[in-house]
Amino acid sequence: MITVGVDLAAEAVRTAVAWLDWSDGGARVREVVVGADDDLIVEALMGADKAGVDCPFGWPDRFVDFVTAHRNGHVEVPAEVAGRTWRGDLTYRVTDRVVVESTGQRPLSVSADRIGHTAMRCAALLAELARRGRPVDRAGNGVVVEVYPAASLRCWGLTSNGYKRAANLGTLGLLVDQLQETASWLDLGTHEQLCRRSDDATDAVVAAITARAAALGRVTAPxxxxAPTARSEGWIALPTGALRDLGRG
Known part of the structure:
Protein backbone atom coordinates (compact mmCIF):
# COMPACT_ATOMS: atom_id res chain seq x y z
CA MET A 1 0.00 0.00 0.00
CA ILE A 2 1.17 3.50 -0.86
CA THR A 3 -0.22 6.36 1.20
CA VAL A 4 0.43 10.01 0.45
CA GLY A 5 0.27 12.96 2.81
CA VAL A 6 -0.12 16.54 1.61
CA ASP A 7 0.50 19.48 3.92
CA LEU A 8 -1.20 21.99 1.66
CA ALA A 9 -0.56 25.73 1.65
CA ALA A 10 -1.82 28.47 -0.63
CA GLU A 11 1.48 28.44 -2.52
CA ALA A 12 3.98 25.74 -3.40
CA VAL A 13 6.76 27.12 -1.19
CA ARG A 14 5.07 25.97 2.05
CA THR A 15 3.48 22.82 0.60
CA ALA A 16 4.95 19.40 1.40
CA VAL A 17 4.15 15.94 0.06
CA ALA A 18 5.22 12.63 1.64
CA TRP A 19 4.99 9.09 0.21
CA LEU A 20 4.86 6.10 2.58
CA ASP A 21 5.36 2.52 1.38
CA TRP A 22 3.64 0.02 3.70
CA SER A 23 4.84 -3.58 3.74
CA ASP A 24 6.20 -6.28 6.07
CA GLY A 25 4.57 -4.80 9.16
CA GLY A 26 6.01 -1.33 8.75
CA ALA A 27 6.25 1.79 6.66
CA ARG A 28 9.18 3.35 4.84
CA VAL A 29 9.17 7.01 3.86
CA ARG A 30 9.87 6.75 0.16
CA GLU A 31 10.09 10.49 -0.55
CA VAL A 32 9.32 13.89 0.96
CA VAL A 33 9.16 17.02 -1.19
CA VAL A 34 8.86 20.53 0.22
CA GLY A 35 7.84 23.13 -2.34
CA ALA A 36 5.27 21.01 -4.18
CA ASP A 37 3.38 22.51 -7.11
CA ASP A 38 -0.06 21.47 -8.35
CA ASP A 39 1.24 19.04 -10.98
CA LEU A 40 3.34 17.15 -8.43
CA ILE A 41 0.43 16.97 -5.96
CA VAL A 42 -2.02 15.67 -8.55
CA GLU A 43 0.42 13.01 -9.75
CA ALA A 44 1.05 11.96 -6.13
CA LEU A 45 -2.67 11.68 -5.41
CA MET A 46 -3.28 9.78 -8.64
CA GLY A 47 -0.69 7.18 -7.62
CA ALA A 48 -1.84 6.74 -4.02
CA ASP A 49 -3.94 3.94 -2.60
CA LYS A 50 -5.11 6.47 0.00
CA ALA A 51 -4.08 10.09 0.57
CA GLY A 52 -4.54 12.51 3.43
CA VAL A 53 -4.75 16.21 2.60
CA ASP A 54 -4.35 18.80 5.33
CA CYS A 55 -6.84 21.41 4.14
CA PRO A 56 -10.60 21.99 4.40
CA PHE A 57 -12.41 20.26 1.54
CA GLY A 58 -15.33 22.69 1.63
CA TRP A 59 -17.01 25.66 3.27
CA PRO A 60 -19.79 25.66 5.91
CA ASP A 61 -23.14 25.13 4.19
CA ARG A 62 -24.66 27.97 6.18
CA PHE A 63 -21.86 30.29 5.06
CA VAL A 64 -22.48 29.38 1.42
CA ASP A 65 -26.21 30.03 1.88
CA PHE A 66 -25.44 33.35 3.61
CA VAL A 67 -23.17 34.59 0.82
CA THR A 68 -25.64 33.46 -1.85
CA ALA A 69 -28.49 35.29 -0.10
CA HIS A 70 -26.37 38.42 0.20
CA ARG A 71 -25.48 38.26 -3.48
CA ASN A 72 -29.12 37.94 -4.46
CA GLY A 73 -30.43 40.65 -2.18
CA HIS A 74 -30.40 40.88 1.59
CA VAL A 75 -29.67 38.31 4.25
CA GLU A 76 -32.04 37.45 7.06
CA VAL A 77 -30.34 37.81 10.43
CA PRO A 78 -31.77 35.68 13.28
CA ALA A 79 -33.81 37.82 15.64
CA GLU A 80 -32.75 38.16 19.26
CA VAL A 81 -29.56 36.18 18.70
CA ALA A 82 -26.17 37.70 19.51
CA GLY A 83 -24.10 38.47 16.42
CA ARG A 84 -21.22 36.37 17.67
CA THR A 85 -23.57 33.39 17.99
CA TRP A 86 -25.09 33.44 14.52
CA ARG A 87 -21.77 34.32 12.91
CA GLY A 88 -20.29 31.24 14.58
CA ASP A 89 -22.71 29.11 12.58
CA LEU A 90 -21.22 30.61 9.43
CA THR A 91 -17.62 30.27 10.57
CA TYR A 92 -17.19 26.62 11.48
CA ARG A 93 -18.21 23.44 9.70
CA VAL A 94 -19.88 20.49 11.40
CA THR A 95 -16.60 18.56 11.31
CA ASP A 96 -14.71 21.49 12.89
CA ARG A 97 -17.09 21.39 15.85
CA VAL A 98 -16.67 17.63 16.17
CA VAL A 99 -12.88 18.01 16.24
CA VAL A 100 -13.10 20.63 19.00
CA GLU A 101 -15.44 18.44 21.05
CA SER A 102 -13.28 15.35 20.54
CA THR A 103 -9.77 16.77 20.93
CA GLY A 104 -9.94 20.36 22.14
CA GLN A 105 -7.97 21.30 19.00
CA ARG A 106 -9.71 24.06 17.05
CA PRO A 107 -9.26 24.03 13.26
CA LEU A 108 -8.87 27.31 11.41
CA SER A 109 -12.08 28.70 9.96
CA VAL A 110 -12.18 28.22 6.20
CA SER A 111 -14.67 31.08 5.86
CA ALA A 112 -13.04 33.59 8.20
CA ASP A 113 -9.29 32.81 8.26
CA ARG A 114 -6.52 32.94 5.68
CA ILE A 115 -6.76 29.18 5.18
CA GLY A 116 -9.57 30.05 2.78
CA HIS A 117 -6.86 30.78 0.18
CA THR A 118 -5.52 27.26 0.65
CA ALA A 119 -9.03 25.80 0.37
CA MET A 120 -9.44 27.47 -3.02
CA ARG A 121 -6.29 25.71 -4.21
CA CYS A 122 -7.55 22.45 -2.75
CA ALA A 123 -10.88 22.77 -4.56
CA ALA A 124 -9.02 23.07 -7.87
CA LEU A 125 -6.89 20.01 -7.07
CA LEU A 126 -9.93 17.91 -6.16
CA ALA A 127 -11.62 19.01 -9.38
CA GLU A 128 -8.60 17.88 -11.39
CA LEU A 129 -8.66 14.50 -9.68
CA ALA A 130 -12.32 14.10 -10.59
CA ARG A 131 -11.57 15.03 -14.19
CA ARG A 132 -8.94 12.29 -14.28
CA GLY A 133 -11.39 9.69 -13.04
CA ARG A 134 -10.27 9.36 -9.43
CA PRO A 135 -13.17 9.17 -6.95
CA VAL A 136 -13.54 12.32 -4.90
CA ASP A 137 -15.77 12.16 -1.82
CA ARG A 138 -15.38 15.04 0.60
CA ALA A 139 -16.55 12.75 3.41
CA GLY A 140 -13.38 10.70 2.83
CA ASN A 141 -14.68 7.56 1.13
CA GLY A 142 -12.65 8.06 -2.06
CA VAL A 143 -8.91 8.10 -2.60
CA VAL A 144 -8.50 11.35 -0.63
CA VAL A 145 -9.48 12.10 2.93
CA GLU A 146 -9.31 15.39 4.80
CA VAL A 147 -6.88 15.25 7.73
CA TYR A 148 -5.66 17.59 10.44
CA PRO A 149 -2.15 16.58 11.58
CA ALA A 150 -2.26 18.49 14.88
CA ALA A 151 -5.49 16.71 15.82
CA SER A 152 -4.07 13.34 14.74
CA LEU A 153 -1.05 13.93 16.95
CA ARG A 154 -3.28 14.82 19.88
CA CYS A 155 -5.32 11.65 19.36
CA TRP A 156 -2.08 9.66 19.53
CA GLY A 157 -0.88 11.47 22.65
CA LEU A 158 2.05 13.21 20.95
CA THR A 159 3.13 16.86 20.93
CA SER A 160 0.49 18.71 18.91
CA ASN A 161 1.28 22.40 19.48
CA GLY A 162 4.29 24.67 19.50
CA TYR A 163 6.35 22.85 16.86
CA LYS A 164 5.67 25.23 13.96
CA ARG A 165 8.15 27.66 12.43
CA ALA A 166 11.94 27.94 12.69
CA ALA A 167 11.87 29.37 16.21
CA ASN A 168 10.50 26.04 17.50
CA LEU A 169 12.91 23.53 15.95
CA GLY A 170 13.64 22.08 19.39
CA THR A 171 9.99 21.15 19.87
CA LEU A 172 9.79 19.85 16.30
CA GLY A 173 12.78 17.60 17.02
CA LEU A 174 11.04 16.34 20.16
CA LEU A 175 7.97 15.52 18.09
CA VAL A 176 10.04 13.55 15.57
CA ASP A 177 11.61 11.64 18.50
CA GLN A 178 8.15 10.85 19.89
CA LEU A 179 6.89 9.77 16.49
CA GLN A 180 9.76 7.33 15.96
CA GLU A 181 9.56 5.99 19.51
CA THR A 182 5.81 5.39 19.41
CA ALA A 183 5.67 4.23 15.79
CA SER A 184 8.68 1.90 15.95
CA TRP A 185 7.58 0.51 12.58
CA LEU A 186 8.21 3.89 10.85
CA ASP A 187 11.43 4.26 8.87
CA LEU A 188 12.12 7.90 8.04
CA GLY A 189 15.39 6.92 6.40
CA THR A 190 17.30 9.75 4.77
CA HIS A 191 14.30 12.07 5.26
CA GLU A 192 14.62 12.27 9.04
CA GLN A 193 16.75 15.42 9.01
CA LEU A 194 14.33 17.17 6.66
CA CYS A 195 11.49 16.35 9.06
CA ARG A 196 13.55 17.82 11.91
CA ARG A 197 14.09 21.03 9.91
CA SER A 198 10.65 21.42 8.35
CA ASP A 199 7.31 21.21 10.17
CA ASP A 200 5.70 21.08 6.72
CA ALA A 201 7.57 17.85 5.96
CA THR A 202 6.64 16.35 9.33
CA ASP A 203 2.98 17.30 8.89
CA ALA A 204 3.01 15.63 5.46
CA VAL A 205 4.32 12.42 7.02
CA VAL A 206 1.65 12.59 9.75
CA ALA A 207 -0.99 13.15 7.04
CA ALA A 208 0.22 10.05 5.20
CA ILE A 209 0.07 8.01 8.41
CA THR A 210 -3.48 9.26 9.03
CA ALA A 211 -4.35 8.18 5.49
CA ARG A 212 -3.23 4.67 6.48
CA ALA A 213 -5.59 4.78 9.46
CA ALA A 214 -8.39 5.88 7.13
CA ALA A 215 -7.65 3.06 4.69
CA LEU A 216 -7.94 0.59 7.57
CA GLY A 217 -11.20 2.13 8.79
CA ARG A 218 -9.62 3.36 12.01
CA VAL A 219 -10.82 6.95 11.85
CA THR A 220 -13.97 8.81 12.79
CA ALA A 221 -16.79 8.85 10.27
CA PRO A 222 -19.84 11.10 10.05
CA ALA A 227 -23.24 12.47 6.27
CA PRO A 228 -25.06 14.79 3.82
CA THR A 229 -23.32 17.83 5.30
CA ALA A 230 -19.95 16.06 5.32
CA ARG A 231 -20.29 15.36 1.59
CA SER A 232 -20.48 19.09 0.89
CA GLU A 233 -18.44 20.65 3.73
CA GLY A 234 -15.78 17.96 4.10
CA TRP A 235 -14.96 15.71 7.04
CA ILE A 236 -11.77 15.62 9.12
CA ALA A 237 -10.76 12.00 9.79
CA LEU A 238 -9.54 11.60 13.37
CA PRO A 239 -7.59 8.44 14.25
CA THR A 240 -9.50 6.11 16.56
CA GLY A 241 -6.78 3.57 17.28
CA ALA A 242 -3.28 3.53 18.69
CA LEU A 243 -0.44 4.78 16.52
CA ARG A 244 1.72 1.78 17.39
CA ASP A 245 -0.83 -0.60 15.84
CA LEU A 246 -0.93 0.95 12.36
CA GLY A 247 2.19 -0.85 11.16
CA ARG A 248 0.57 -4.24 11.66
CA GLY A 249 -2.39 -3.51 9.39
Missing part, protein backbone atom coordinates in the same frame (compact mmCIF):
# COMPACT_ATOMS: atom_id res chain seq x y z
CA UNK A 223 -23.07 9.82 11.52
CA UNK A 224 -26.03 9.15 9.26
CA UNK A 225 -27.35 12.58 10.20
CA UNK A 226 -23.99 14.29 9.53
Missing amino acids: TQEQ
